[in-house]
Amino acid sequence: MTIFEGRVKEWDMADLRPEFAENGALGVYVSVPFCRAKCSFCNFASGVGTPVAIERYVESLCAEIGSVGKRAESLGAMLPRKADTVYFGGGTPSLLEPAQLNRILAAIRGQFDVAADAEITMEAAPGQISDELLKAALRLGVNRVSLGVQSFIDREAASVGRSHTGESCVAEIARLRRAGVGKVAADLIAGLPHQTDASWQRSLDAAVASELDHLSVYLFEVDEGSRLGAEVLGGGARFYAPEVPNEERASAMYERACAFLPEHGFGQYEISNFARAGFQAKHNRKYWERAPYVGFGLDAHSMLKIEGPGLGAQGPECAVRFANADELARYDGREPAEITRVDARGAFEEALFLGLRLVEGVSVAALRQRFDAGWVDEAAGIARELAAGGLMVVDGERWALTSHGRLVSNDVFGRLLESVAV
Template sequence: MFTRLYIHIPFCRRKCPYCAFVSQESENSLGSYPELLLKEMRLASQKAAPQKPLQSIYFGGGTPSLLEPGQVAGLIAEARNTFGLSTRVEISLEANPGTVDHERLAGFRSAGVNRLSLGVQSFDDRMLKTLGRIHSAQQARDAFSAARSAGFTNIGIDLIHALPGQTDQMWHTDLEQALQLAPEHISVYGLSVEEQTPFAELYAEDSPLLPDEELAASMFETADTQLTAHGYEHYEIANYARPGFRSRHNSGYWQRDGYLGLGAGAHSFLRNEHYGSRVANTPDIDKYSATIQAGGLAREDVTFLSREDAMAEFMFLGLRLADGVEFSSFEQEFGVSPESVYATVFKELVTAGLLKRINNSVSLTRRGMLLSNPVFARFLP
């Protein structure tokens, strides 16, 4: 039913004004939350079992680096005892550069974390201030160096572009500084102004303070040119990796591997006798806590996918990957060729220059990557 585990830590030192993820501010202690995660893991194991030992564990947030290394070690040990871990398990942890030092990072490495994702976002202190980040550019560089000295050989850096007041040259400099550190993985996300965030009040969709579509597209091209020139594989719309260092957890997500989500606001995708079910935990931390303490699962919503839903997901998740969608994989999953289902959509998107067909597969063109959301919408039932 699942081969991957996601653990959500919905706490931050300070909530960033652009962030729409489930999180709340917590200066230091996470209280009993780590113990609740252990209990939820045991409760969930009574309802669903992995198809095989876990292939990956991902600590996301929020700010997972607020966990103590001993708490991370305890959660990994419980996962090993409850579900079993592959001998090649990838264990990722997201870290805010403003919350870590060498001792803490060495503790995470000793706990079993073997992949670190640093939420740098920018190496420009002006942009970091705009984003409401708690760290400086120098702290980001120091955190990366500390991670290396702590023994991490698989480090990713997250960057955001199309920021208020950002120029293409500023973005070029951000990328150059990231490349100087030589991480194994770089994610480059365009800023998305989400509803019900402070940014939504500050920056309307057509705000002159935000880069226009032409500049945002230029930034996408700038990233692709610089990163591929330095040997990074562009393997997903927003993700680049050295050969052999693609995020296995996220790749599994895009390939519709089953995963179990733990924590307030966590989501799961469980492979079952249907075409899969998507499960959402309550984002209310107090409600989550009370339900788990009472011995229940804090699931707020369960959706069983129809065949049409599953086929659409297969297409738009698979198209996020540079390799695209293999027709044979679709047929193996659903017993029909995608051409028999989406012939008209394929023809329209290829004609529009958004999709390309190579032998028996389809993938996004460069223009299709820039306009991916409208492309994906064409596959919805």
């Protein structure tokens, strides 16, 4: 990616847009990195927290939210005032006390005009949403709950440290519906210990038979970041690494989901995401469409557009990405730990590899309108080669990945980005 560190200092800050600007509605992400226990496959910045640590964290979080205008200004970024999505991710945000959730949402509403019909999502672990929290969440505007099911098969869930059963997940989904949660989503993971083609199918069957309206299907990531991943790489059996299906089998499970879910009412709209009609995740779409979002809390990432003299005709696509510390001891809500400036060329690369994650792909006309025509032509040559190899569809004004291309998306993106690398 083409980046230009520090360039903002060369501009006259007075020429940059004011603190709050209209640039499409904003998505707000809030990280709540605490869980009751750490799942063996998890490589997120999350851990078990004491009530005191959680309370201290909420204080830092609210202070960070309160200073968002200053942070955007110091980065030369445009910060839309209107927000139409809020996403509580984790960790397990459903472990917050009602008063803590209230304080965080009040802090957000103090800084942004949260649309009356905003999509407000809370991630939750099945069986870990108290009646009090659920009632408060609904009262405060939460209208979407995303459950970390991972597997409806008891043995698989237990082997990775989950305390739920398939039956309790189905009951939890029904309970959320009864309570009045408008949208209920869940995650499944292909490649967990003990998973077989037959058990995977049972999880898919349970998902489509339940009252879910959105499903995310991920492949277990084998890396050093999780205890199970480290065991698969380094050996051992404590976390059931020998029972983890190999990559080929896990990929076949993902492909099975891609074929089965659309036949049962869950259209695929992104590499990992499936939804009933009208239930795509509004918040997550912002990531793939390069719409502005701000993240608060541990390891939270943000992307805001910038504008100013010296950026050229493609200035509106230029952005600043920034991220908070990913270790709790280093997070204080004050300064981002990482800042990356994305110039027009970098924005073009992002528009390609993020946009192509969507099943609908990218509009070539829109790329030509927003970016240098020469870059689009360079990429078009590679896109045609990838199409000849069965990895992409080049259909007049639209480029998209084929289902096989989605399975090896990182290789496809690598090839395309070679074409646009400076």
